[in-house]
Amino acid sequence: MSMKSQCCIMTLVVASCVASRLVAGTPAENLLKKPDDWFHSNDGRSVLENVLSWQTEYGDWPKNMDTTGKKRASDKVPAGTFDNGATTGEIRVLARGYRIVGDDGYRTAVLKCLDHILNAQYPNGGWPQFYPLSTKYHRHITFNDGTMIKLMELLADVVSDQDFGFVDPARRQAAAKAIERGIECIVKCQIVVDGTPTVWCAQHHAETLAPVLARSYEHPSLSGAESAGILRYLMSLDTPSPEVIRAVRCGVEWFDSAKIEGYRYRKSKSGPALSRDPNADPLWARFYEIETNRPIFSDRDGVVRYDIQQIGSERRGGYTWYGNWGASVFKDYANWPHR
Structure with a gap:
């Protein structure tokens, strides 16, 4: 790994720890307050299955919805987004669930979501409100309600947090590069x-x-x-x-x-x-x-x-x-x- 990449990762460790205070508590994020034993319990496993059921075909989750409360009905097709705190809480709680429980379904969902987030980033470093792209204003780089910042904080966790320790080096490096581009985009904007x-x-x-x-x-x-x-x-x-x-x-x-x-x-x-x-x-x-x-x-x-x-x-x-x-x-x- 290059010296520049090592420095970037050290930067991201601090950003992950300090900037997390920007994140509002969604129902999924609130599960991160649970003790490790809860993830092994029947209640914990049931709740995480609820979260899994709301993941879209692309890998993200819908907003303004309690994805923890009950399973998605088979006739409902969720619309995923990065807006209003959606997706970042769900991927974090599933990553923690995999670290604690080792359920491969959680791991698969996390990697699918991570790939989706990385693919959604524009070459200039910005992120839209959701992906695939809308033809309306949602396609533009979205700072509204902390959308882009929350994605960058999440990627910092992917690089450095123990909950994401199972993520392969290639994806970790891609996450670090994505944050470098994101910071450059912020400055240019x-x-x-x-x-x-x-x-x-x-x-x-x-x-x-x-x-x-x-x-x-x-x-x-x-x-x-x-x-x-x-x-x-x-x-x-x-x-x-x-x-x-x-x-x-x-x-x-x-x-x-x-x-x-x-x-x-x-x-x-x-x-x-x-x-x-x-x-x-x-x-x-x-x-x-x-x-x-x-x-x-x-x-x-x-x-x-x-x-x-x-x-x-x-x-x-x-x-x-x-x-x-x-x-x-x-x-x-x-x-x-x-x-």
Whole structure:
């Protein structure tokens, strides 16, 4: 193995351990909290059989569904995705199940999923929301809801975690290379405004890497939510390149420039979304207009508004438009040795 590959693997070990805090707990991920004995139990084996039943023909799993609760009905064809925490939890729990129990069915499912994830990566290093590719916005590089970051964290586990110790060296090396390309893609996707790198959009064009529209109310923009996850991931790398260090520094500077002080946010269909409070912690908008750095909002009609109260109650109360995302960025940056 080359020195570069060894360094990459050391980086991925740290990224796997530190960046896992970005992952929200899906039912499958929650099974990772179970003790080893549970995987040997009748209940454990039954639950893992449920998980197996929901794997698609391609090797992934559906989103927004409890794949642990019951077996898939024979007449249901699941639609797999990497979005909303799907797939990464299922492959992890089956890998652990194989390490503990040794059931070849778990091993086969893990390797099928891993091959699918590796095949889904674009040559430029990005991942779509699902694969085979959609003809719509799902085909673009997806940072939304941490999709691409979660895949990269998973691949770091494939390289270094004992649960994936059965994975052959060729696949481990492919996983390490995939993360190298992914990091390069992240740096290239960072949006430059007036010559200065800022942050990222929730989706970037699959070929040009430009920020692109997703759903009608998710415009090409600077994303406070997704960019926080990206920066925290980059700061978790043990040996970041000079390009990564610059990307982080510029991203943190943008978060400082974009903070909104003196307001509290309440997601509501009836009351005002923002209320003045000089003691409130800083907020960040979900989306900022690229050219002006102004927060933007939209209904399903796709019309950009600059005041959240100007959009209808359905989207105003049914979508998270503000959050404290930058606080976690600043906390990590304060302890980052490369700042």
